[in-house]
Amino acid sequence: MHLDARHSENPPLAQKQVYDNIAECELLASSSVIDEKNYQTDFIVPGMHCISCIRSLENNIGKLPFVSQVRANLSLKKVSVVWRKGAGNISKIDHTISDAGFEHSLFDLANTADVHSDNSSKNLLIALAVAGFAAVNIMLLSISVWAGADGETAKLFHLISGVIAVPAVLFSGRPFYHSALSALKAKRLNMDVPISLAVLMALGMSIYESMVGGREAYFDAAVTLLFFLLIGRYLDNLMREKARNSVVQLSRLSAKGATLVSKNASTSYIGLNEIQPDMVLRIKPGERVAVDGVVIKGRSDMDRSLVTGESVPVVVKTGSQVEAGTMNLTGLIDIRVLRDASHSFLAEITRLMEAAENGRGRFTRIADKMAQIYAPAVHLLAALAFIGWMIVTGGDWHLSVYVAISVLIITCPCALGLAVPVVHVIGARRLFKEGILIRDGSGFERLEEVDRIMFDKTGTLTNGRPKVKASTIGEDSQAGIAKALAVNSSHPFSRAVADYLTQPQSGVVENIEEVPGAGVEGWVNGTLARLGEINWVKEIACVENRNDQLSATGLGFALAGSPIARFDIDEELRSEAPETITELTRTGIALEIISGDSSDRVTKVAQQLGVSEFRYGQSPTDKIERINQVQMAGDKVLMVGDGLNDSPALAAAHVSIAPADACDIARQSADFVFTRQSLLAVPFTLKIAKRTGRLVRQNFALAIAYNSVAIPFAMAGYITPLIAAIAMSASSIVVVANSMRLNAGGGIGKTTDTKTGNLSMDKLNSNQKTVVEQA
Amino acid sequence: MNNLLILIPIALGLGALGLAAFIWSLKSNQYEDMDGAAQRILDDDDAP
Numbered sequence: 001m002h003l004d005a006r007h008s009e010n011p012p013l014a015q016k017q018v019y020d021n022i023a024e025c026e027l028l029a030s031s032s033v034i035d036e037k038n039y040q041t042d043f044i045v046p047g048m049h050c051i052s053c054i055r056s057l058e059n060n061i062g063k064l065p066f067v068s069q070v071r072a073n074l075s076l077k078k079v080s081v082v083w084r085k086g087a088g089n090i091s092k093i094d095h096t097i098s099d100a101g102f103e104h105s106l107f108d109l110a111n112t113a114d115v116h117s118d119n120s121s122k123n124l125l126i127a128l129a130v131a132g133f134a135a136v137n138i139m140l141l142s143i144s145v146w147a148g149a150d151g152e153t154a155k156l157f158h159l160i161s162g163v164i165a166v167p168a169v170l171f172s173g174r175p176f177y178h179s180a181l182s183a184l185k186a187k188r189l190n191m192d193v194p195i196s197l198a199v200l201m202a203l204g205m206s207i208y209e210s211m212v213g214g215r216e217a218y219f220d221a222a223v224t225l226l227f228f229l230l231i232g233r234y235l236d237n238l239m240r241e242k243a244r245n246s247v248v249q250l251s252r253l254s255a256k257g258a259t260l261v262s263k264n265a266s267t268s269y270i271g272l273n274e275i276q277p278d279m280v281l282r283i284k285p286g287e288r289v290a291v292d293g294v295v296i297k298g299r300s301d302m303d304r305s306l307v308t309g310e311s312v313p314v315v316v317k318t319g320s321q322v323e324a325g326t327m328n329l330t331g332l333i334d335i336r337v338l339r340d341a342s343h344s345f346l347a348e349i350t351r352l353m354e355a356a357e358n359g360r361g362r363f364t365r366i367a368d369k370m371a372q373i374y375a376p377a378v379h380l381l382a383a384l385a386f387i388g389w390m391i392v393t394g395g396d397w398h399l400s401v402y403v404a405i406s407v408l409i410i411t412c413p414c415a416l417g418l419a420v421p422v423v424h425v426i427g428a429r430r431l432f433k434e435g436i437l438i439r440d441g442s443g444f445e446r447l448e449e450v451d452r453i454m455f456d457k458t459g460t461l462t463n464g465r466p467k468v469k470a471s472t473i474g475e476d477s478q479a480g481i482a483k484a485l486a487v488n489s490s491h492p493f494s495r496a497v498a499d500y501l502t503q504p505q506s507g508v509v510e511n512i513e514e515v516p517g518a519g520v521e522g523w524v525n526g527t528l529a530r531l532g533e534i535n536w537v538k539e540i541a542c543v544e545n546r547n548d549q550l551s552a553t554g555l556g557f558a559l560a561g562s563p564i565a566r567f568d569i570d571e572e573l574r575s576e577a578p579e580t581i582t583e584l585t586r587t588g589i590a591l592e593i594i595s596g597d598s599s600d601r602v603t604k605v606a607q608q609l610g611v612s613e614f615r616y617g618q619s620p621t622d623k624i625e626r627i628n629q630v631q632m633a634g635d636k637v638l639m640v641g642d643g644l645n646d647s648p649a650l651a652a653a654h655v656s657i658a659p660a661d662a663c664d665i666a667r668q669s670a671d672f673v674f675t676r677q678s679l680l681a682v683p684f685t686l687k688i689a690k691r692t693g694r695l696v697r698q699n700f701a702l703a704i705a706y707n708s709v710a711i712p713f714a715m716a717g718y719i720t721p722l723i724a725a726i727a728m729s730a731s732s733i734v735v736v737a738n739s740m741r742l743n744a745g746g747g748i749g750k751t752t753d754t755k756t757g758n759l760s761m762d763k764l765n766s767n768q769k770t771v772v773e774q775a
Numbered sequence: 776m777n778n779l780l781i782l783i784p785i786a787l788g789l790g791a792l793g794l795a796a797f798i799w800s801l802k803s804n805q806y807e808d809m810d811g812a813a814q815r816i817l818d819d820d821d822a823p
Contacts, residue, residue: 051815051818055818073808073811074808074810074811074814075807075808075809075810076807076808122801126801129794130794133793133794137787137790156779160783160787164787
């Protein structure tokens with residue numbers, strides 16, 4: 001990539017200026033306290049991939065005097081540093097990682113939710129191990145009993161089984177008991193209620209049978225049930241954790257503070273929370289504005305694409321307003337703060353999103369829907385069996401209870417517990433191979449119902465980068481000069497020109513200077529050369545030449561007194577966007593473009609792609625309203641978007657997809673994130689979701705078919721522990737085998753883009769990198 | 776019967792040993808970084 005090439009010309013400068021942004025107070029804010037003296041800070045280092053990376057990070061950081069412990073984790077691409085408070089400037093840790101040549105960002109340890117979930121997965125694994133151990137040993141003993149051990153031997157075996165089973169069931173079953181209890185407290189029924197009931201009653205009955213020397217005990221059934229169900233539970237948990245980790249890794253260096261200019265003109269770095277209205281902040285080129293404000297000094301171009309979706313940078317000068325989240329591209333500006341961070345445009349977006357997300361809470365997962373029908377039915381059947389046997393046997397309560405419990409055990413939703421998670425995990429793995437991350441299994445269920453897709457334009461259908469479509473530039477010498485000017489500017493248009501010109505840059509250009517809001521100028525042997533806004537270039541050029549049909553949004557280039565050469569600039573469509581639209585149209589889903597950009601740009605893209613429905617100039621609130629209006633009419637909306645302005649819409653829509661280079665908030669509110677460039681990820685995800693849904697329903701059908709065969713036998717009293725064990729395992733195996741069918745079929749159609757997440761990481765950081773380099 | 780009295784405790788004991796070893800390794804974070812562990816073993820540059 002050209003950006004990398006340029007990066008390598010001058011790496012120390014680039015890295016220093018970008019990464020020094022993480023200041024001491026910011027480090028402190030995201031550290032966790034271990035004890036009085038020791039603090040822990042975690043860094044995400046996406047570029048770590050081999051033993052020498054681990055070595056250099058651990059050795060270099062470990063040499064710092066105040067660091068007591070450092071450990072690099074290659075799987076999570078994370079470095080944990082434990083340091084002593086007050087022993088030195090901790091931002092040195094940050095510098096050390098930069099100096100070792102690694103891009104990095106802070107991992108917010110203050111966010112305790114992640115720590116908690118880490119433990120929950122570990123606890124589930126321990127419960128699974130205990131249940132596995134118990135299940136294997138008890139099964140061994142049970143088989144001996146079924147094979148014909150009798151008398152004292154059978155009694156002894158039941159006793160040993162009981163000794164193993166009681167602690168195992170009490171310990172390993174806790175996740176289910178907790179969930180069942182909280183459901184009952186809320187006066188609801190979920191799958192965990194019949195599970196807990198069956199397991200505990202099987203255990204209780206078996207203990208009683210062993211005590212009175214009965215022939216049969218269900219210890220194996222109780223423990224095996226738990227074992228199978230815990231596998232499902234663990235897989236579900238694992239998937240969510242993996243997705244969350246991957247999303248955190250993509251996290252972008254965002255503004256967590258700003259440079260304060262005090263009355264005596266000295267500068268200091270302050271955290272986001274300390275910013276007060278009327279403070280004066282200095283925004284360097286390449287920095288994101290942290291709060292809303294008014295420019296009081298300087299002139300620059302601002303990239304507002306995260307805020308408005310508008311891809312063309314906007315010129316700001318004294319008196320212009322700037323919103324939090326916009327990025328300063330070219331000049332140094334000072335702003336006076338209008339509102340503190342909690343009242344900024346960003347905070348407003350967050351509030352809109354929270355309101356929108358409440359609406360989505362109404363969705364009930366298919367497993368819960370099943371439970372609402374299944375659980376009462378099972379309990380009713382067991383009760384009927386008990387009453388029936390009481391009447392038939394004339395009050396033999398022992399036999400009646402025995403049969404009722406057999407019914408509960410045989411109908412325990414073991415296969416149902418596996419039906420959903422196994423399919424979702426396999427589906428998530430299929431997507432992961434194609435660079436798509438899923439945040440929650442219910443995303444599959446919601447995506448399947450979609451009947452209208454709304455696309456944002458900038459950064460979603462287009463890749464948000466301008467591209468030169470045509471140019472009238474003539475000889476190589478001129479092109480060389482233009483290129484020399486272009487590579488010295490960070491403005492996206494200049495970068496587009498630099499990409500377009502293949503000629504080597506001319507070495508004779510001197511005193512190159514960027515004029516914010518206009519362009520770049522330089523001197524060639526005493527002659528002024530300008531590359532920039534057409535009218536500005538016209539000032540020095542001689543006359544307009546023949547190419548008037550080139551669009552007015554383009555750039556001009558001229559040497560003083562020479563004719564103007566023009567560059568026609570256009571947005572580039574994301575790779576395979578047309579194929580994506582064609583494929584989606586074929587599925588019969590309604591398509592719509594909903595963008596904050598101007599009318600002519602949206603119309604042009606819509607025509608290029610053949611999408612007939614489009615809306616332009618939409619504010620975040622307009623987008624939510626449009627989605628709500630459509631959803632009110634009964635359509636389920638899939639929103640595909642990347643900007644800050646799309647985030648509330650992503651949260652409001654039934655289900656949402658965002659590219660990995662989307663802004664943080666958009667990524668966090670999306671259900672799916674795709675890390676490769678191709679937009680074909682959208683139809684592929686849709687296809688997998690459809691197949692996932694079909695398999696889940698098949699699994700339910702299989703599980704219910706098995707139950708409807710087994711229940712009559714159980715109610716008639718013909719079920720023995722042996723039959724229960726065989727039936728249970730068989731139904732689970734059938735369900736898992738059926739789920740495996742999801743692995744069949746190819747990946748994303750014609751994806752030639754074999755690079756994975758790294759590609760987007762490059763793109764993600766390159767924006768900021770090049771900006772600073774050239775400044 | 777006597778054989779069983781010896782063999783069953785041995786079988787259970789070995790199983791329990793394996794279970795305990797697994798739980799210990801899990802709790803001491805040995806599964807935290809599978810990729811890292813695979814790489815670290817190739818590094819014979821022992822720090823002094």
